[in-house]
Amino acid sequence: MSTGAGPAWFKSSYSAGNGGDCVEVATADTSVHIRDSKRTDGPVLSVGSRGWKQFVRMAARG
Numbered sequence: 001m002s003t004g005a006g007p008a009w010f011k012s013s014y015s016a017g018n019g020g021d022c023v024e025v026a027t028a029d030t031s032v033h034i035r036d037s038k039r040t041d042g043p044v045l046s047v048g049s050r051g052w053k054q055f056v057r058m059a060a061r062g
Contacts, residue, residue, distance in 0.1 A: 007026030007027075007028065007033060008026055008027075009024040009025070009026045009035070009040075010024060010025060010026070011023070011024055011025075011037060012024065012025050012034075022036070022037035022038060023035070023036065023037065024036075024037045024040070027049075030048065030049055031046050031047060031048055031049060031052075032046070032047055032048075032049060032052040033045070033046050034046075034047070
């Protein structure tokens with residue numbers, strides 16, 4: 001059953017601080033949702049929690 005509350009979005013710590021390339025992230029039990037902070041009504045990419053952890057680990061090495 002849905003409570004009607006949407007996900008709690010937060011700006012990714014990997015986003016640039018100059019207001020240009022901003023990504024927002026929201027977590028759920030088994031997935032992570034990613035969107036463009038400048039287009040909050042736009043498309044949302046959803047990935048599994050495990051895939052997100054692998055992506056963040058790889059990006060941190062970059």
